[in-house]
Amino acid sequence: MHPRVHRAVFRSRAGSRTSNSSILISSTTSVDTASRTKKNPRTRRPISTNSNTGVAVAMTAEQNNVHNAAVSVVDSLITESSTSQDDVVRLCAGLILDGQLPHLQRQLHADFLTIPMSFQLPPNYTGLDASKPWLVYWPLQALGILDPDSLTDDILSRIGPSIMACLNETEGAFGGGNGQTSHLAATYACLNALAIAQDEDVWLQINRERLYKWLMSVKRPDGGFSMHVGGEEDVRAVYCALASAALLNIITPELTEGTAEWISRCQTYEGGIGGAPDNEAHGGYAFCGLAALCILGNPIEMIPKHLDVDNLVRWLSARQYQPEGGFSGRTNKLVDGCYSWWVGGCWSILEGALSWITAKDVLWSKADLQKYILCCCQSPRGGLRDKPGKSSDFYHSCYVLSGLSEAQHRYSFSPKLRDSSTGKWSFMWAYKLELPDVVIVDEQNTVRPINPVHVLPAGTGERMHDFYAALGALEL
Amino acid sequence: MPLAYLSDYSWDDVIPIPQDDGGENPLALIAYHDDYKIATGYLRAVMSIEEVSDRALQLTSDLIFMNPAHYTVWAYRARLLFALKKDLEEELIWVEEVSRQFLKNYQIWNHREVIVDKYDNPIRELPFIEEMLELDSKNYHVWSYRQWLVRRFDLWVTELAYTDHMIQDDVRNNSAWNHRFFAVFGKGEDVGQSVIDDEIDYAKSAILKAPQNASAWNYLIGLLKRGERPMSDIEKFCNDLAAVQTTEHAVNVDNDRISSARALEVLADIYNSRNEVDKAAQAWTLLAEKYDPIRENYWKFKKSQAIQRLAATA
Numbered sequence: 175m176h177p178r179v180h181r182a183v184f185r186s187r188a189g190s191r192t193s194n195s196s197i198l199i200s201s202t203t204s205v206d207t208a209s210r211t212k213k214n215p216r217t218r219r220p221i222s223t224n225s226n227t228g229v230a231v232a233m234t235a236e237q238n239n240v241h242n243a244a245v246s247v248v249d250s251l252i253t254e255s256s257t258s259q260d261d262v263v264r265l266c267a268g269l270i271l272d273g274q275l276p277h278l279q280r281q282l283h284a285d286f287l288t289i290p291m292s293f294q295l296p297p298n299y300t301g302l303d304a305s306k307p308w309l310v311y312w313p314l315q316a317l318g319i320l321d322p323d324s325l326t327d328d329i330l331s332r333i334g335p336s337i338m339a340c341l342n343e344t345e346g347a348f349g350g351g352n353g354q355t356s357h358l359a360a361t362y363a364c365l366n367a368l369a370i371a372q373d374e375d376v377w378l379q380i381n382r383e384r385l386y387k388w389l390m391s392v393k394r395p396d397g398g399f400s401m402h403v404g405g406e407e408d409v410r411a412v413y414c415a416l417a418s419a420a421l422l423n424i425i426t427p428e429l430t431e432g433t434a435e436w437i438s439r440c441q442t443y444e445g446g447i448g449g450a451p452d453n454e455a456h457g458g459y460a461f462c463g464l465a466a467l468c469i470l471g472n473p474i475e476m477i478p479k480h481l482d483v484d485n486l487v488r489w490l491s492a493r494q495y496q497p498e499g500g501f502s503g504r505t506n507k508l509v510d511g512c513y514s515w516w517v518g519g520c521w522s523i524l525e526g527a528l529s530w531i532t533a534k535d536v537l538w539s540k541a542d543l544q545k546y547i548l549c550c551c552q553s554p555r556g557g558l559r560d561k562p563g564k565s566s567d568f569y570h571s572c573y574v575l576s577g578l579s580e581a582q583h584r585y586s587f588s589p590k591l592r593d594s595s596t597g598k599w600s601f602m603w604a605y606k607l608e609l610p611d612v613v614i615v616d617e618q619n620t621v622r623p624i625n626p627v628h629v630l631p632a633g634t635g636e637r638m639h640d641f642y643a644a645l646g647a648l649e650l
Numbered sequence: 651m652p653l654a655y656l657s658d659y660s661w662d663d664v665i666p667i668p669q670d671d672g673g674e675n676p677l678a679l680i681a682y683h684d685d686y687k688i689a690t691g692y693l694r695a696v697m698s699i700e701e702v703s704d705r706a707l708q709l710t711s712d713l714i715f716m717n718p719a720h721y722t723v724w725a726y727r728a729r730l731l732f733a734l735k736k737d738l739e740e741e742l743i744w745v746e747e748v749s750r751q752f753l754k755n756y757q758i759w760n761h762r763e764v765i766v767d768k769y770d771n772p773i774r775e776l777p778f779i780e781e782m783l784e785l786d787s788k789n790y791h792v793w794s795y796r797q798w799l800v801r802r803f804d805l806w807v808t809e810l811a812y813t814d815h816m817i818q819d820d821v822r823n824n825s826a827w828n829h830r831f832f833a834v835f836g837k838g839e840d841v842g843q844s845v846i847d848d849e850i851d852y853a854k855s856a857i858l859k860a861p862q863n864a865s866a867w868n869y870l871i872g873l874l875k876r877g878e879r880p881m882s883d884i885e886k887f888c889n890d891l892a893a894v895q896t897t898e899h900a901v902n903v904d905n906d907r908i909s910s911a912r913a914l915e916v917l918a919d920i921y922n923s924r925n926e927v928d929k930a931a932q933a934w935t936l937l938a939e940k941y942d943p944i945r946e947n948y949w950k951f952k953k954s955q956a957i958q959r960l961a962a963t964a
């Protein structure tokens with residue numbers, strides 16, 4: 175064993191269902207009917223992550239509350255999708271060890287995440303030159319929940335000037351870099367970075383009147399928003415516009431008119447949410463749509479009013495794959511670490527807002543998601559990744575760690591936290607650490623809670639919003 | 651002199667504007683190659699006066715090849731093309747070249763939309779989209795561009811055949827299935843019952859090829875809902891695939907013959923809709939313990955929801 179890899183043995187759930195172990199064992203050897211009837215010489219076989227460990231597989235996995243056995247019914251037909259799916263399962267199989275979870279390599283990841291604060295990024299980052307605010311926000315969010323102490327006063331004080339270099343003064347909005355056109359995604363990432371900075375002097379430099387006017391200029395008559403003037407209209411733009419306006423306390427009925435209805439049109443027959451009406455259901459857009467509804471009003475009312483919740487929940491539930499344990503973003507696509515947040519964030523919102531859904535237990539396997547993250551998403555060079563075989567990057571580090579946080583906490587929408595005037599809905603989220611008998615939580619693996627609507631370390635967005643609220647209403 | 655911007659045009663009169671990354675020690679600095687640093691310096695300069703010129707257009711071409719995700723450059727380029735009254739077909743051909751080099755880039759597709767909308771002619775589009783989807787059959791932005799195109803130019807007639815071609819290639823291509831749903835229902839008109847019948851048959855035959863295929867199942871269930879057909883229409887179909895034998899209160903699955911866990915899920919919903927909660931509960935238990943165990947919590951939830959509903963109505 176590599177000396178750096180400490181291992182935590184899973185905590186077993188007391189009195190877990192031993193009667194199931196025989197079923198799980200037999201399921202790995204069951205024959206699917208199609209493979210017997212087809213003459214195709216190349217047929218798919220169930221792949222278990224335990225197939226190469228040779229230990230008493232199902233029993234241990236069952237005790238650990240994770241699902242390492244192969245899916246018991248597998249189609250024999252081979253297509254491009256099934257081939258890539260089988261490849262990923264084999265890759266993960268080599269990393270998922272029965273009965274054990276590797277520790278989160280905190281220092282290794284923190285070292286990776288502080289690279290943009292300590293060094294110049296190499297020239298191959300030029301492709302992200304129009305995403306500079308994200309290059310600031312992703313590692314800050316990741317460090318904010320992994321290792322807040324590493325965000326030194328020096329680093330925090332450098333956020334403001336770095337972000338303000340992306341500001342377009344006449345519009346009050348931000349671009350993807352110095353001198354670049356104002357853009358909603360850039361504006362969202364900039365304001366989130368400023369929330370983490372907690373720097374009131376910089377907060378005072380934001381011209382909210384101008385930004386409000388600019389937001390109205392990218393609003394479309396159908397209720398949606400465009401990413402920039404003349405840019406694409408999608409549900410990310412809606413989320414970024416509303417999240418920005420919520421942080422700055424500039425939400426008005428005019429800004430939000432028709433928007434919930436527009437989001438509703440993005441829900442597809444599959445139950446998930448697409449980027450725009452008619453587009454394919456997609457985990458990233460599902461989060462943006464749900465989170466946007468949580469800003470538009472009381473989520474307890476907004477979500478069932480504008481979405482078919484049963485169909486959404488069914489689709490979300492189908493995103494988690496066995497035996498990998500991670501989430502995929504779309505039907506028949508592969509698991510990817512970043513959906514730990516995009517899909518996991520949807521779960522945290524639904525669990526928190528719709529108590530009738532999760533009165534007793536959550537609707538998915540938090541243990542299996544942690545298994546996927548810890549076994550498959552940790553890059554040996556530091557940082558988190560999409561899947562084994564991919565390099566780590568700041569984007570995946572941010573959303574994999576946010577997903578890990580979501581798997582370790584239980585969120586609840588708590589309207590009693592503050593008075594419920596317009597624009598405060600997304601700052602009423604409470605959280606608690608999940609009990610260890612429900613989810614495998616090892617102290618060395620825990621990361622901090624987040625605001626599940628804004629994807630910020632818990633408390634930071636709340637303080638920024640309160641700061642602007644205390645300044646009083648705008649003359650709009 | 652390596653620091654000159656090499657171009658067909660003279661730039662002697664322009665003073666490049668350097669990038670201000672903010673403060674003395676900014677975060678996330680990128681060590682650009684010199685040519686990129688120089689070209690963006692000129693970009694800021696010409697954009698600051700919104701210069702409309704052939705050299706500015708050339709500059710956007712050069713920059714796009716260095717960083718195709720630079721949305722500011724794309725938007726400026728579109729403004730220049732229109733202001734200079736450039737041949738838009740030439741532009742589309744150029745964009746095709748860029749797309750082949752940068753398959754995953756999505757700014758291209760918004761730009762193409764802007765150009766084609768103005769060009770008002772979709773003649774190049776479908777063949778080019780098909781070429782791109784051959785290379786990347788689930789590319790989200792290409793599919794959503796195709797939807798925009800179909801609507802904009804009323805190109806509905808080809809779409810069913812095209813999705814069939816893609817589904818034949820890979821019956822699990824969910825983007826193709828989603829597009830098929832759009833092709834059938836996207837016009838917003840009332841589709842006839844015979845169309846729904848045909849599509850139900852289409853989905854069923856796809857399911858028979860790969861009975862666990864969630865794409866075809868989602869499509870089938872979506873059709874039934876949209877066509878206001880009862881789920882029980884497919885009960886026999888599901889019985890065969892789930893190898894289910896039922897008595898009044900019991901559900902038995904032949905473990906050697908079941909080929910679709912989804913069929914069992916649909917059966918549970920059908921039983922539940924008929925208030926046969928004990929049978930539905932058995933089906934959900936089988937899913938939780940045996941046929942789809944990672945979703946155990948979800949199946950248990952469905953079960954407790956049904957039992958609660960029954961208790962409330964009793």
Ligand SMILES: [Zn+2]
Pocket residue numbers: 510511512513560570
């Ligand atoms: Zn990803």
